[in-house]
Amino acid sequence: MASSAIFSSLRRRKSPTFQAFVTPVDWSEMALLATLTAVSSEIVSSFSGKSWVFQRRNSRSLVRKIEVFVVLFEYVGELGLNLPKSAVVCFQEMYILLYRSKILLDYCVQSSKLWLLLQNHSISGQFHDLNQEILTLLDVFPWDDLDLSDDVMEQIELLQKQSRKAKLLIDKQDEVLRCKFYSFLDEFEGGRIPESVELYRFFVERLGIMDVKSFMVEIEFLEEQIVNHDGDIEPMASVLNGFVAMTRYSRFLIFGFENDEMEGGFCKNKKVKRRLSSQTYDRSSITRWMEEGHCTCPKTGQILLHTQLVPNRALRNLIVQWCTTHGVPYDPPENSEYSSENFAAPSASKAAIEANRATSRLLIKELANGSQGAKNVAAREIRLLAKTGRDNRAYIAEAGAIPYLNALLSSDSSFAQENSVTAILNLSIYEKNKCQIVSEPGCLGSIVDVLRNGFTTEARENAAATLFSLSAVHDYKKRISEIDGAAEALAGLLMDGTPRGKKDAVTALFNLSTHSDNCLKMVESGAVTALVRALGVEGVAEEAAGALALIVRQPVGAEAVGNDEMAVAGLVGMMRSGRPKAKENAVVALLELCRGGGTATTQRVLKAPSLSGLLQSLLFTGTKRARRKAASLARVFQRCENASLHFGGVGLDYAFPGNSTASRDSGFAGDVSIPMPISVPVL
16 A cells, blocks of 8 residues: 555655556557667666665665666667567566656655655665566566577666665665654653754754755645545554654754745645645535534634535445455445545644644744844744634733734735734634633724734635624624724625625625624615625525624614515525525515515515515425425415415415424424415415
């Protein structure tokens, strides 16, 4: 499993053509020999005399073997003989062997030093396997059928002898370094921090990692392996996370914070981090999680950007292939594209947690006393550390980062502002940190200032997301809405922001709308108008309808929504073409609008085109709550003065699914009521 993973990684990094991994059966003998000569010569010229960091003896030995092949291919090509079929087959196999050799040598050149160290045994095994394949080809090759010169045969026989004697070679010096690397991990695992002088000797003197950029390359390469090969290589991802955390700590301990390529290094690192945060869950479990009202990832605690389920077809196909290969029956759940297993990523190791704690202390020290440049770097790194892991979020806040991050919100540096507000967002995902953020003097106001006047789009969007995260606590909803300009800025972002900005804004407004005392603020700030306009915007319409359904429960909200000429049409349109949850929110909003908007508003809803048909459709196909609300709304219409004209005067006794009582719903009962048989029109 490990060897196949390594060669899979090699192919991804070099991206050779498919023909490099299949036998070239259609080539002529001369074309095959010419290609073999070219490939083997390229390997020798590229890698002969190269200064190898690791796998020195294995690499040089393989190159020397290929040098003999160059002599063989050139000599046979010059003879121009008609080769026996057995010789052609052996040459075809040599073609594959040469490409595998080239890829392995490339890998040893291009991979990070730490990764080569961790894979010392596995990569050494790859070299040994290639040597055994070379020996096999030499043993079965029909040498007697070729008229080779004595000197060529002498080299071939020497190569056979050397290959036969060769054993698995694991370089002792490389192994000492690998064990040293693991010993550092053991120290962090035990709660001890290795001596700084030892870390310096290991990374700088022994490995030659001489600057910040080199450290960043090492860290990002390890993170890439976690993403690409989770579960199919050694060490496992949880252990690799420990090595990443330890290397990041050593980077700051050794080189500090000043000589950092902030923008370039951050962008690449951020990309890897985002990929690391993705999770896979079975459909029923994640659906139940969201239906219970959760708006965060159950694994990472991050706020979900949307609630749409995306099938992981790649994982499903792998499962199907494995089951087919091993004769295991595969019966996926009915109407589901997910398997019944949970494939969450492994959690961080204790060593990773301890190393991240040590790093956090260094970062917060720089936030407190460092130069402006050092503070900028520290804010970025805290942002990244707080992106994943409850332990990281808890410790960073406990260690006192929030006051210093708050101070950076008003920085003249767009880089510092964006990273500090995003760091606060990531910290706020941990419930216990919300109180610290809200209680920090001036912090809420500074977040709103970033939302209104932030230097970058991402800073403004993340400020909105922070308000959404904090407003998950009921007591903070009113405090946020009372900050001058908060609701107005969210409404503006919903109207004019990017798709992601609109999503951040609408979710924050939805949370604020759940507090009844905020209704007047929603109206005065223009949030109601923004929510109504959002009914026709893909990606935010569902949440907008949900917020309006809450706002219209208050008389001032019902009046404001009822007076907006686009409100009813937007809600009815959502009932026609929205997703099930969107249709549910729309019918709830219309029902609440009729309850609180008065006769004129009810008549406006009543006259909406096609509403009767949409209601009847919803009664049969909607969610349980949507069917209940649709039934209540139909009864409201039936009691209105001109309802019989609108509904054609035709009635149908409809028994709502799940009825268990003979009492009749008044049409104005709460969610807990159970609608009873009603009369609805036949279209």
